[in-house]
Amino acid sequence: MNGLKEFFHILQHSFRNLLPIVVVAFFQAVVLRAVPDGLSSMVVGLLVVVLGVALFLQGLELGIFPIGKNLSNSFARRGSLPLLMAFGFCLGFSAVIAEPALIAVASQAEMISEGRVDAFTLRVLVALSVGAVVALGVVRTILGHSLHWYMIVGYLLVVLVTFFAPEEIVGLAYDSGGVTTNIVTVPLIAALGIGLAVSIRGRNALAHGFGLVALAVMVPMISVQLYGIVVYSFGDAPDPAVMASAAAATGHAGAEQVGLLGTALHMLVDLLTMFRDVAPIILVILFFQYAVIRKPIAHLHKVIGGFVMVIVGLYAFVIGLKLGLFPVGRSMAEQLVTLDTFLWVYLFAFSIGFATTMAEPALIAIGQKAEEAGKGRLNANHIRILVAIGVAIGITIGVHRIITGDSIHYYIMGGYALVILLTWLAPKYIVPLAFDLGGVTTSEVTVPLVTALGIGLATHIEGRSVLIDGFGLIAFASIFPIVTVMLYALYAERFKPTGETS
Template sequence: MTDIKLFLRLLKDSVRDLIPIILVIVVFQFLILQQIPDNIFSIILGLSIVVFGLAIFIQGLEVGIFPLGENLANEFAKKGSLFWLLLFSFFIGFSTTIAEPALIAIADKAEIISFGKIDAFWLRFTVALSVGLAIALGVLRIILGHPIQWYIIVGYIIVVLITFFAPPEIVGLAYDSGGVTTSTVTVPLVTALGIGLASSIRGRNPVIDGFGLIAFASLTPMIFVQIYGILVYVISGEPAQIQIKSELSLPEVTYSEHKPHWILEIVIDFLGIIKDVAPILGVIFFFQYFIIKKSIPHPKKIFIGVLFVIFGLYAFIVGLEMGLFPLGEGMAFQLTQKGTVFLIYLFGFLIGFSTTMAEPALIAVALKAKEVSAGRINDFILRIFVALGVAVGIALGCYRIVAGDSIHYYIIVGYVIVIIMTYFAPRYIIPIAYDSGGVTTSTVTVPLVAALGLGLATNIPGRDPLIDGFGLIAFASLFPIITVMGYGILAETILKRAKEGKR
């Protein structure tokens, strides 16, 4: 009965999370574009499936993935083997990233737009390698008890320095790579691993030390991909092919109109979800049974939780493909043709806010933040501030594409603001703020944001999709860090004034 009540509560929360997306779509589709979609019934059915899928997914996280990650962290802490713990962390990062659907999509588009200059496989390998090393470094930081901000600030400085040497064709792609590395399944597991490890080590605080692994996984790809770009464009000595008007238009980056038979499509999509989850489970079971040499506690419960995650994520993605993705991408194309840039900025802002509020990875991290902070951090308010950061970031990123400005100036200023705010923000919010930048661009946000950026760069004269089209995901990853630290500063100020008022 408890599980049924939990599911009904999660179902209600899912409806609440999707209301902003529905409102944005309705306002733009009916009031601004003044068009009724041809597939209105498919959209309604898709939204209904999304609601159920999201509820099942979150229940699976709480039943299976969270306990699994925390148990592994506890066992590694008891075993006391730093080598195996770091090796496990590396393989979790590498194996989950190399098969990340959002990364595959971005890499394939980069290869097409660059005329094969950027190789999709080697780009994915570079990103996966960087994430594996990042997770291992993040785990080592938890063990050593070092403040996360020093690692992140040094990383930002390295990113900025390399940017001045990297070819312009790779900069936007490199910044975007940092935002598509953390998948909907990886984020909860890595979060549980970090918090479980911090809880198992004496003197570590789960809030201050447990968060931050996702931030490392978002930062290192920006460094590694720029180095890859230098090797490809500079050291190879081959001239870059600048493409002012790509043949790739927004309708072509949407889902294909000529799909296979629906039964075959269901099987293919479901096997795709299993393929994404399989590397994670393979690494976990190998280390659990062959290194730690212990059976998983409550295996039936864990198994059911993993099944819930797979079925929930599958239903969630099917619902998006049926309803929101075709509609949102079509609207983005229509807005670029309308000739009013303000509508583009407004659409970017609202779609960024609404999709982020429904992002499963963010919901998982926010729930964990509320749990380990004993309610000090409100999960819903945290998600609002993260969504606000994404909205501002996407709107500003759209302006950059329209104006034709270089992306690195915006990013450098953003990093400077982050560094300054880190000094004033309360310690407990800093790792969560850094992680927030990595969980905003996943299942829901990436396809819409990528389509919007490439659509703008393709349809605005004088813009190059390779140089200007990428970068929106980077903006969507950077600005939540600023808004979440602002949330922490604001909350502490209010709390301090309340205490002074009682005296």
């Protein structure tokens, strides 16, 4: 009975993630005054997304999070640095390889690049990057290093690589970094960092517990751009004739499989693919539980049920994307571009950014943890509003870049130059939190919707390339919350009277 109540509570959180759809409905009814094509299919897709996310989260709570927390505590008590690093690497890798938002972005990138960017290779590369950086972050927490030096050096390297990277990969690389810290990754990585900081004498939860999420966002930006340099400098471009032939063959095969049996087989294949995606995190947890800790899993039946729910929820999420969220984003972009002025596009971008962020459960959770760790210096509601404003500004600037056709290089390098400057000037206690907040602002609904919006705008504005201009909105959504939070901390530190809390 308690499990059913928890599931309904999670289902309510999943419905809250649909707040941006209220913005879409408003623009559709008041501005466009038209009913989009395929409305019923979109609605069904949105409901499937909600159900999928709820099942996925419930499965994590039952099967994966309890074991992960127990393992983190056990390793922290042992105090073995190699063991903690190995666990951090495996945890980061396995969480990201199963990240729904990354799956969505990678599949879109492969389709738009006509196979030049391989979706599975992209996901493995990002997962390896996150695994390596979580291991590095564990060392930072144990040694008590200040995060701001890591971020300044890291983002100087990011900007340097961006200068040399081909324009086809830059937006995708920054989007890949922005979506690595989401529904699976944030709770697991944040719990590891805060747990370590609390268990080690002389460490501060705010200064040393936060920051793993920030590092997990930064490093994939570098590795994916390096991958793009290799692919676009040395790789062979896809043959249009071969691509057309493959597409025709796929269409022919699909026509032959129409019917109940064909649909069932297709669904089974998709479900097995989801199992392949989630298998790494399951294997990592089982290996460390039985081979390293050497203790049986408590409540094994609940854990098995949780694993099943994770796989089914992930499957439903991906199906819902195809039916609902991607068509909604593309449809809105197509309709708004036809209006007499781009003002409505800017207003829609700002509204979507603000609404999705205010409804983001991960942001609510991180804000509450920050308020507790800050001991009066931080207010959770202020943090949410600041981050929501930052995301709204970021997506609006990203949309402006698509409309004008400007190079993403200058926007990204300028944005992170500002971030590096603020990292140098801001109070040190706020730096880890600010960077973490930049990584948790993109929910399971936001990422597909914003990605589809960018691709839709690039498709329907004359002279724009879908691959070059369509990606990058998520990157802007990750940069500007860091800016707004650090600016607020600078204001609070320098202009508020002594003793006043924020």
